Amino acid sequence: MAPYHHGSLREALLSAAEKILQREGINALTLRATAREAGVSHTAPAHHFKDLTGLVSALAASGFARLHDFARAEASAAETKDQLVAHARGYIAFARAHPGLYKLMFRSERLDWDQPDLASAAEDAYSLLTPASEAPLAHDRPGQRSIADTMARWSYLHGLAMLLIDGRLSAGMSMIPGADEDLLIADLIARLERLHRPSHP
Structure with missing residues (x-):
């Protein structure tokens, strides 16, 4: 598995989710796929996101912040x-x-x-x-x-x-x-x- 710095798991998951979104579209975006893309265990997303809705909502929030920027x-x-x-x-x-x-x-x-x-x-x-x-x-x-x-x-x-x-x-x-x-x-x-x-x- 690819290493990530302590405390940056959430950002790594969001980055992985965005890569999947851009490459394959929303229907390919799952918690397991995101964990796999980030190189972490399939249980890792649960540390920051209750479910897929939580993940995509956080990703959308990041998008609005970047749109503002x-x-x-x-x-x-x-x-x-x-x-x-x-x-x-x-x-x-x-x-x-x-x-x-x-x-x-x-x-x-x-x-x-x-x-x-x-x-x-x-x-x-x-x-x-x-x-x-x-x-x-x-x-x-x-x-x-x-x-x-x-x-x-x-x-x-x-x-x-x-x-x-x-x-x-x-x-x-x-x-x-x-x-x-x-x-x-x-x-x-x-x-x-x-x-x-x-x-x-």
Whole structure:
């Protein structure tokens, strides 16, 4: 069995689970397969995860935390002052880099949303779609307009991410001679600015 440093079993299992997810998909992900991939005994996962739901929920929490990091890193490096658009670039970059993990993060039937780490990480990532300057209007019930704006952005980005992951964007572009996917994605993200404009009563 491959050795792992004391105290890092949990991280080793999560890393192993992600490798299986990326290579073979969610249906191949089991506790036994994860233990085998990590090079530990089949009973080892029980030290950190009660069941497979616990493992995939922890993996999804890690995914949301990394999505948040991608978005913040893009915003730090961005030339534009529009942080929302920069965050959107990071969001799509994460989805393209980790398609299997991204899809898992939205498989609610496989996740335990009562796990604090998962709920907190998802909330942090979600908050990037709501600019700090976008305070709820006084007559908002409660913040209904700002919530709708955030959900519109999320719907837009999630739809784009899934089209990319499933290859549907490439399929559509194949009918357009000379089309460039990266340029199209940049243009689609730039159009998100329309959803950034404050709502009016």
